[in-house]
Amino acid sequence: MAQLSDDVFAAGEAPMTIEQAVGFLLARVADAPEIEQVGLHEADGRILAQDVTAARCLPGFDNCAVDGYAARFADLALHGDSVLKIGARAAAGRPLERLAPGPADFAGAAVRIFTGAAMPDGFDTAFMQEDCRRLEGGEVVLPAGLKRFANVRRRGEDVATGDVALKAGRRLRPEDLALAAALGLPTLPLRRRVTAALFSTGDELASPGERLGPGGAYDANRFMLAALLRRQGVEVSDLGVLPDERRVIAAALREAAGAHDLVLSSGGVSVGEEDHVRAAILERGSLDFWRLAVKPGRPLAMGVLDGTPFVGLPGNPVAAFIGFIFVARALVAALGGAVFEPPRFARAVAGFSYKKKPGRREFVRVSLVDDGSGLPRAEKYPLDGAAALTSLTRTQGLVALPEALREVAPGDVVSFVDYDLIR
Template sequence: MAQLSDDCFAFGGPLMSIDDAVGIITAKVSAVTETETLPLIAADGRILAGDIAAPLPLPPFTNSAVDGYAVRASDLPAEGEATFVVTGRVPAGSAAATPVPAAHAVRIFTGAPMPGGADTVFMQEDVRVDEDGRVVLPAGLKPGANVRPAGEDMANGVVALRAGQRMRPQHVAVAAAFGLTSLAVRRRIRVAVFSTGDELASPGASRAPAQLYDSNRFMLMAMLKRLGCGVSDLGIFSDERAPLAASLREVASQHDLLLTTGGVSTGEEDHVKAAVESVGSLVLWRMAIKPGRPVAMGIISGTPFIGLPGNPVASFVTFVHVVRPTVLALAGALPEALTPKPVRAAFSYKKKAGRREYVRVSLRSAADGSFEAVKFPREGAGLLSSLIETDGLAELGEDITKVEPGQSVGFLSYAELI
């Protein structure tokens, strides 16, 4: 398990910025060290355990980028058309038996190795063939045109994939182009997710009139799985301090991270806080973020614990900005910065300075072709509808106090957040 010291989260004072909070935790956690070797396709979504240097150049040989005719540029006249006899034909997957003779052309196809001596390819749609089968080449083509040199994409020996890379289909493609069939990756980090509260019922169970179905737990588990985690669903714990504390102590030794929502504030019914403090240490981080200010972070037997706000939108936002970077750090992944894209606001909004806020917005195309962000019409961090009826979040930085229509704001698409 990833182990933390009991004082690594110690913090007191005013609201902590998101960047400071995340910087502290990601600097303190230790990444898992265990690795496993997986078939290439199974490595998608996993964290690469070591650098991969190109074992061969890409492409491995100089080849034609188009269907056409390969020639020696030195044979071309300075001006006017040139008429060459066509000698030979090189389809993809074959090689020319002999070099191209002077003032001759070789019929060649995309991906086929260049014949010896040839260094330029005319596209077939730019030439014409006369009645004698000779190819008539137009003037003006630069030497080396339509040719892909060996190593143009990647040179032999260059580090193409770095340790900590979260593998995506394009990275799998690179490994396949090197002829690799398996990759060494870090083991999945193990995250335990639970809910607490007698007011919650699991989907599929009977629900009392005063209960809600537990939605946050399933949202968090889905987000964790998209980050490549192994997830343990601990279900719903009752509002009893002693049994909850005993359960947390037991599961902490079997997981790399404990995650929950709600119940970590200072109210008399917030039993999670008391349970965590009885078996470990807990410092409530009052983060300068909206929605989502109450975020709790602590340690139980060396395993980090994160408690997110109970409202689903606040839970979603704080997962993205607190849990996501923590998970990546625990998994040994390279940092993945979230970079808002500038769009034009189509709404008015006021906020406090010193706090970063995230507004749920939809994108629409304006008359001038640019994108505008339209604010969800209702407020409230408990509105699940606001997460499925919008496209992403408008990020309003700490220095911003108001937004007016036409002002540029940063936009984070939901598709990029996990």
Template structure:
């Protein structure tokens, strides 16, 4: 494990924009996971530890793109049908075993290697075959272009090319590409080990009795799900009582085995907010005052060799700051090349007044207007504690710091939840 520097998250200054925070985090955060080789079937979502170089071209030979007949283009009459004898047959996974002679056609099927001497394939639907006394001929219509329906060797991948770069999180299509290159295993980084806990004497486990004044622990379960979806190895430390000593001991134990510790709430200076004191007693804590809504200052620091990420206490603020701040940090620690999710421009179908100087995230859903253009509508409830508003939305509407408001028809940036899985 690569040790984080003592001041990797240190920052002195006033309110910071989200872009500036992400840039600083990219400069100061480094991979802490080690490489390992694992079977390809279990590599989905893992981060590549090394470039993948194609050992050969895919496909390795010219092949037919359709079922039909392979011919030499120069044997075709330009303005009239051409009749050729059918002298061979090639299916996928086979070879003709000889060069095709001029003036003959070869029956061929999709994916089969092109016989040497043939450069063009007619679709069988365009041809008319006839058999007389055991001999088959095919009538080929005029007008085809040279090389039609032929896929060249290396059309997909060229031998020696870097097909996947280190730092890429593997997607299903990446797994398929690796399989096409004959790879049974792949070098990836080990899963990031992340511990999660909640604090608060009022917090209860789902499924238990709920006393007056108590609430069920939603944030911890949301965080564990977000981390698991990211590919982290999650350790659940449960609900810790509001005692500095207990929290301090739990932090020290987690720091000995984990790469990161993520929690929410308990970071203010109130008498019952003990997480801050426990972290400061065990390591270092820096508050990043982000110009963001929803979300209070995000706490970043270290306990031993583990990174500490303290998120706000309101459920919506937890999800927003995780997706936009914690997730990029964790991806960089995992060795991913880039943790910034893509934003998509869509048309606003709502009006909204915004305070300039901070970036705001609204919950929204996509609709298709009468003209077919995608627009986004804002969820009617804005509260940072309204978790159902996330469930009922497709993603987050991101409004930049210098924007004072939104009018219908304006273009806004949209982050679909599907893009941060």
């Protein structure tokens, strides 16, 4: 596990942009060094620890991309169709089968060939069978117009021997596993999964299925954050709801910090009489409050407990969601040795009016409407409070309004990011 110094998150009191906060984290947090060899069936979503260098090329030989006929380009007529004797047959994984007498190298002949079959030596052009015409005498008419190497997959055109096929820090996707398999690799060197302890505090909170007390509420953030962490490949230990007792919280935090790479909570990290998390962390570490130039999601607590990072997200669900997606996710990437990928925004047209304060970035929850006019239209959800969970469940994504902007009018071009691209 990464061991951080107590002052690693000390960032001053000036409000930070998201980019400043992410840059701060990536520059100060080192990934855990542990590497393990993992089979391809278990590697999806994991972080590649080392570059994968191809020990063989792809394809490993020139092969045909279609069902049809192969020929030597030099044997084709300069003008008009070519008529060649069919001298052999080639199928994927089978040796070349002679069909008619002729030169040992089938010069001047065509080869009946199928997709994936190795191109015979010297043969460099393939014709689709639907473009050709068989003659009764065992000949085939090949149409004019193809260039040399048409319909041929060249040896090494996909990956050459010695190429870096997959770069370290990449979160592996199904297509990456296909490439590794095609290179003949049964296992890959992966980073150990990041482990995170997750908890909530508050005597008023109960987990779903439990009985609510007077003035009680069900704990929602813990389940959202657990799912967000797991989607980043993190192994989550759910500590449940801790009571508002400093001694209990301190003991739970010490145990969690000793066994995990990250400790995460939402809400309850302030200076009130019943906010014991701050005091419990300060017993064995440090806690810094970051002011983000963001709405919702301005307050963020970053701390170190016995060398383990602690993140305290805001208590309102939307603020916790945005704080995790845009900032805490970068910390998870750094701890796991992953290359952090910032959200990719697309263009949309505002279908709403909105006024904001300059100096902070605001995120508006929206749904997209395709009216056929070009860019999709972003329609704002009517409830925009940071506690409105339906503003996340009934929308498709976020419109980011930059710090300098003061007002949005219908028809303005805005930046939109889909939830599916950031969680």
